[in-house]
Amino acid sequence: MDGNPNPLDLNKMKDIVRQESAKMNLRSFSVEGESAFTLALALSAAVKKIFYEKSGTVFSNEPKLEKKLITQFVHRMRVDAMEKFNATTAFSVVQFAANDETLEKQAYLITLVVYLEQKFLPEFLRLLQYPYIDSDDETEVKDGCGTLCNLIAGQYKREITALGYKDLMMSPFENYINTAADGVGIPNGATEKFELSFEVEGSKRLVVEMMTLSMLPKGSSPAKTGTKKILVIDDDPTFVKTIEPFLRSQGFEVIVAYDGREGIAQLKEKPNLIILDLQMPNMDGYEFITAMKEVQGGKQIPVIILTAKAGLSDILKMEGIREYMIKPFQPDALLKSIQRYI
Amino acid sequence: MKILVVDDSLLDRKLLIRVLMKSGISQEILQAEDGEQAMEVLAVNYKDIGLILLDWQMPKVSGIELMAGMVKIPELSSIPIIMVTASGSDENKRMARQVNPKLAGYLVKPYKPEELMAAIKPYLK
Numbered sequence: 218m219d220g221n222p223n224p225l226d227l228n229k230m231k232d233i234v235r236q237e238s239a240k241m242n243l244r245s246f247s248v249e250g251e252s253a254f255t256l257a258l259a260l261s262a263a264v265k266k267i268f269y270e271k272s273g274t275v276f277s278n279e280p281k282l283e284k285k286l287i288t289q290f291v292h293r294m295r296v297d298a299m300e301k302f303n304a305t306t307a308f309s310v311v312q313f314a315a316n317d318e319t320l321e322k323q324a325y326l327i328t329l330v331v332y333l334e335q336k337f338l339p340e341f342l343r344l345l346q347y348p349y350i351d352s353d354d355e356t357e358v359k360d361g362c363g364t365l366c367n368l369i370a371g372q373y374k375r376e377i378t379a380l381g382y383k384d385l386m387m388s389p390f391e392n393y394i395n396t397a398a399d400g401v402g403i404p405n406g407a408t409e410k411f412e413l414s415f416e417v418e419g420s421k422r423l424v425v426e427m428m429t430l431s432m433l434p435k436g437s438s439p440a441k442t443g444t445k446k447i448l449v450i451d452d453d454p455t456f457v458k459t460i461e462p463f464l465r466s467q468g469f470e471v472i473v474a475y476d477g478r479e480g481i482a483q484l485k486e487k488p489n490l491i492i493l494d495l496q497m498p499n500m501d502g503y504e505f506i507t508a509m510k511e512v513q514g515g516k517q518i519p520v521i522i523l524t525a526k527a528g529l530s531d532i533l534k535m536e537g538i539r540e541y542m543i544k545p546f547q548p549d550a551l552l553k554s555i556q557r558y559i
Numbered sequence: 560m561k562i563l564v565v566d567d568s569l570l571d572r573k574l575l576i577r578v579l580m581k582s583g584i585s586q587e588i589l590q591a592e593d594g595e596q597a598m599e600v601l602a603v604n605y606k607d608i609g610l611i612l613l614d615w616q617m618p619k620v621s622g623i624e625l626m627a628g629m630v631k632i633p634e635l636s637s638i639p640i641i642m643v644t645a646s647g648s649d650e651n652k653r654m655a656r657q658v659n660p661k662l663a664g665y666l667v668k669p670y671k672p673e674e675l676m677a678a679i680k681p682y683l684k
Contacts, residue, residue, distance in 0.1 A: 225602040225634055234598065234620060234628025241627060241658065 445559045446470045448488035450480035450505065451523075452497040456544070460492070460523075463548055469555075477505030484512045489559045492551075495524040495532075506535055519558040523551070560609035560684040561587045565597040565625070566643070567617040571668070575612060575643065578672045584683065586610075594620025598628075605634050610663070610682045615644035615651070627658045639663035639682045643670065 447469045451457055457473055464471045472488055474480040477500025480491070491509075495502035502522065509515035521540040522532055533541055540554045562579070566572045576588055589604060591597035594617060601608065613622040622642060629635040641664035642655050656662050664678040 225605060225632070227598060227602045230598050230602060230628065230632060230635075231595075233631050234594070234624055237627035237631055238620075238624035 444468075444470050445489040446472060446486060447555070447559075448472045448474065448480065448483050448486070448491045448518075450474045450477065450483075450491065450497070450502070451494035452476055453494070456494075460546065467552060467555075476500055477502065477508065480505050481508050481512060484509060484515055484518075487514065488518060490555060491518055491520045492523050493520050495522060495526060495529070506537065510537070521551075521554055521558075561589050561604060561607045562679075563589045563591065563597065563600060563604075563608050563611045565591045565594065565611065565617070565622060566614035567592050568614070571614070571643075575675070578675050579679075582672070582676050586683065593617040594622060594625035597625055601629075601635060605638070608638055609684050610679060611638055611640045612643050612679070613640050615642060615655075623655065623658060626655070626662075630659050630661075637661075641666060641678050641682075643668060643675075 447464055449457060449460055449464070449471060450473075451460075452475050454475070457475075461471050461473060472483050472486050474483045476497045479499075480493070481500070493502050493505060500508065502524070506520065509518070509520075516537065518537070519539045520537050521542060522529075522538060523542045523544060523546055525544045527543050530541055532538055539558055542551065542554065562584075564572050564575055566575070572590055576590075579586075579588060586609070587607075589600050589608070591600050596619075597611075597613075598620070613626065615622040622644070626640055626642075629638070629640070640659060640662060642662065643666045644651070645668045652665055655665060663682060666674060666678055
């Protein structure tokens with residue numbers, strides 16, 4: 218018979234693991250190596266970690282889910298241009314992403330990484346000449362999850378060798394800090410900062426360091442803004458998952474609706490402000506604006522349009538529309554706008 | 560004897576298992592995607608598992624966290640563990656040995672198949 222007739226107590230085991238890991242400072246993981254491969258592996262690990270911490274979803278090896286997530290991210294970030302990526306552009310975008318501390322850019326980085334991982338994996342396999350891949354197995358090549366490393370290693374290797382980088386700093390350590398202000402909900406309820414740095418010393422050595430600090434220093438907790446209610450109307454669950462914790466972290470109460478019709482129903486909650494997407498099923502943003510005026514008290518509620526579509530500044534002529542912002546949202550700018558009206 | 564491979568990357572697991580298979584090992588191989596799943600596998604199979612190949616960075620429960628717990632659990636503390644990780648930094652190697660003084664090996668990705676086989680050979684039964 219397989220297995221053991223007397224299994225260990227799993228909960229007890231989990232408790233012990235939890236206790237033991239809490240005792241140690243295990244939040245740092247540093248990588249040194251002489252090839253880009255190590256950078257890429259660490260980046261991959263970092264990305265998956267961020268992904269898990271931000272979405273509460275384990276980066277799955279299940280191809281369907283992955284594809285769905287990728288589609289969501291790619292859609293949201295409007296990075297269709299990545300189709301045209303080659304090693305050089307990939308490199309500069311990763312560099313760009315690593316240098317920015319906002320959640321959006323991290324998501325961008327995740328998107329990029331996941332996307333490129335899938336796109337270039339076979340190429341990478343050739344580039345890197347992984348000693349023990351003699352891949353005749355197509356699914357193995359396609360599975361690819363966790364092998365961004367491989368891809369980027371291939372890309373970087375070529376770049377770095379070709380361009381002979383001598384002193385490349387991808388991100389000074391202190392410049393890559395996220396705080397609760399970027400709206401990241403940490404699943405266990407604790408507030409964590411995430412730091413990630415890349416650097417190349419000399420032309421041959423890469424050092425990657427990633428660290429999760431356990432708690433934010435006191436004083437960085439979100440400013441109290443009372444219990445003003447914000448109604449978010451957007452059909453993109455990924456976006457809602459991002460903005461909702463962000464607004465909550467800033468002390469707002471958040472009500473969510475996934476289309477205009479739900480939005481109308483939620484007006485009974487008497488929100489102080491509405492953040493509205495335009496393109497939605499059932500009732501879109503335009504229809505919502507018209508319909509909300511028919512609801513008692515609806516006329517007075519300030520509306521901020523937050524949409525992926527650019528070039529719609531005419532919408533500001535509509536009554537009640539106070540701001541028009543384009544996704545991806547910049548947390549600071551959005552917060553300033555909100556504070557202007559409530 | 561069974562070998563438990565714990566790594567969140569499917570490709571990494573496949574590569575590792577492929578190396579093992581090609582080397583003609585006859586032991587049954589179990590897999591887990593993270594530390595938490597590894598615990599579930601261990602809870603049932605701990606008596607049969609004679610070696611663990613453990614990644615460090617994984618979501619949910621990481622390899623180092625799992626190992627820290629395992630050394631405190633009498634039924635699990637004697638199972639040999641080889642870390643297979645992207646990090647070859649001295650700091651991490653030191654930390655791994657600190658957590659588990661009986662650490663059976665520390666392999667840095669990308670490893671060569673010979674390195675892997677050499678590391679696991681003493682523990683094959």
